[in-house]
Amino acid sequence: MPNSRWIEAYARLGYGVLTYKTVRTSARAAFPHPNLIHCRLGDPSVAQPAPRKLDPAAVTWAVSLGLPSADPAEWRSDVTRARAKLHPHQILIVSVVGTPAPDGDPEQLAGDYALAARWAAEAGADVVEVHLSSPNTAGEHAQMIFENPALSALIIDRVRRAVGQRPIIAKIGATRSPRALHELASRLAPRLDGFVLVNGLERRVVKADQSAAAFAGETRATAGVGGAAVFEHALMQVDELVAWRKAGAWNRTILAVGGITTTARARAALAAGADGVMVATAALTDPLVGARFLLERPGE
Numbered sequence: 001m002p003n004s005r006w007i008e009a010y011a012r013l014g015y016g017v018l019t020y021k022t023v024r025t026s027a028r029a030a031f032p033h034p035n036l037i038h039c040r041l042g043d044p045s046v047a048q049p050a051p052r053k054l055d056p057a058a059v060t061w062a063v064s065l066g067l068p069s070a071d072p073a074e075w076r077s078d079v080t081r082a083r084a085k086l087h088p089h090q091i092l093i094v095s096v097v098g099t100p101a102p103d104g105d106p107e108q109l110a111g112d113y114a115l116a117a118r119w120a121a122e123a124g125a126d127v128v129e130v131h132l133s134s135p136n137t138a139g140e141h142a143q144m145i146f147e148n149p150a151l152s153a154l155i156i157d158r159v160r161r162a163v164g165q166r167p168i169i170a171k172i173g174a175t176r177s178p179r180a181l182h183e184l185a186s187r188l189a190p191r192l193d194g195f196v197l198v199n200g201l202e203r204r205v206v207k208a209d210q211s212a213a214a215f216a217g218e219t220r221a222t223a224g225v226g227g228a229a230v231f232e233h234a235l236m237q238v239d240e241l242v243a244w245r246k247a248g249a250w251n252r253t254i255l256a257v258g259g260i261t262t263t264a265r266a267r268a269a270l271a272a273g274a275d276g277v278m279v280a281t282a283a284l285t286d287p288l289v290g291a292r293f294l295l296e297r298p299g300e
Contacts, residue, residue, distance in 0.1 A: 018093065028099070037214050056281075076119055121163045121166045146173055169255065181240050193253060197255075204222050226280060
């Protein structure tokens with residue numbers, strides 16, 4: 001949710017774990033419109049016109065926002081307001097990301113992550129989410145932070161030092177192989193309390209006639225695709241992480257996200273071994289999905 005008003009509204013709708021959208025140590029504007037395009041998942045993913053009647057269970061779209069952030073003075077006070085709106089049994093996660101300096105090195109980026117995390121904890125976050133599914137723009141080609149286990153481990157180490165015993169979780173994207181997921185999880189688990197996966201699928205997104213990129217701008221050829229079509233991909237990653245946990249590699253919380261657009265899919269993710277499920281597309285297109293989940297099985 002982008003601010004405390006959204007947090008309060010969705011808390012009243014019955015959601016138990018609420019995430020304050022990713023913040024930075026400096027203000028950052030969003031990419032220009034459009035930021036969201038309905039699409040068909042593929043490689044490339046192809047833009048489609050918005051349906052005349054939206055089916056929340058079937059929505060798949062590409063999102064290109066650029067991880068915008070309010071000024072720290074604004075979001076820090078707003079996080080405090082958001083936490084005050086929740087009941088004791090509800091959990092506020094604040095997602096943070098580091099911003100690389102033009103001439104910065106890994107230590108600079110890790111330090112920026114740590115500062116954002118410390119501010120989030122001081123503002124009242126119950127849990128700090130370290131957003132590792134963001135590009136490492138220092139390289140010649142954009143690379144997701146989580147695809148670099150050494151850099152990811154450095155960031156998590158600095159965040160852990162900054163927030164002490166405050167729970168921290170890492171948001172990661174779809175890895176290229178089970179081995180890559182195992183290597184990443186093994187590097188991060190000693191300093192983490194849990195994982196959130198997956199943060200959509202990174203794909204090239206093109207116009208309906210496939211003549212050009214759907215989003216204007218040199219840095220927007222790829223975008224995160226989320227919604228119904230990514231569910232099987234996301235659940236596979238959850239299955240793999242749960243299997244490694246069962247094997248005794250480590251014992252950390254696993255929160256499933258990605259394509260969970262129905263209550264049946266939420267239960268499938270829990271049945272697979274996830275400790276909790278999180279929704280984004282579903283929360284926007286069908287805000288009552290959380291309430292229906294609770295009503296279907298009273299008392300849980």
